[in-house]
Amino acid sequence: MKSFFISDPEVIKEIKITPSDYRIYEYLCLNFNVKSHEAFVRIVNIAGQFQLSQTEVKDSLLRLSKIIIKEKPLVTIEDGPNYLIFDLPRYKKFLDSIGFRKHFAAAGWKNLAAHLKQNKIINKEYLYPGLDQYQLDDKLKELSNEDLSKINPDKILYPWILRNEKNKRTENS
Secondary structure, three states, X not given: OOOOOOOOXXXXXXXXXXHXXXXXXXXXXXXXXXXXXXXXXXXXXXXXXXXXXXXXXXHHHHHHHHOEEOOEEOOEEEEOOOOEEEEOHHHHHHHHHOOOXXXXXXXXXXXXXXXXXXXXXXXXXXXXXXXXXXXXXXXXXXXXXXXXXXXXXXXXXXXXXXXXXXXHHHHHO
16 A cells, blocks of 8 residues: 555664665555555665665665664565565564554554544644645744744644744844
């Protein structure tokens, strides 16, 4: 399933991953099929996505294969008859732990929805809920310094927009 990616908290805590390696790992997880538990990895696609050479991508994948979290490597690489075969054992284990089992993803969706409702992430109320980040930026520019300082970053859907606006105003004054 494309455009679906749940972050494994253990990978995020891992400090050995460079930002570029994490972007590649995230891309691999985005293209991981949660129904069939199959990874779709093509070095050419990754290289094109991130404007890297194929050698740079292979080096990154080798670095990712050396990172082991709770006895599972992030990436495994095997020689196939005509191409390399990649797998994401740590991501599979993480998905399995939250209920996304091979060919039985419905339990995972139920667990995920229950977790989001329990933590009230879905029902959280924001200031300016209908605005995207660019519209929010325009709205915040219109506010006075006093009104801007009263806004709690937790009440904004895109807190970095608020932080950037406050930083711009302090630089200009």
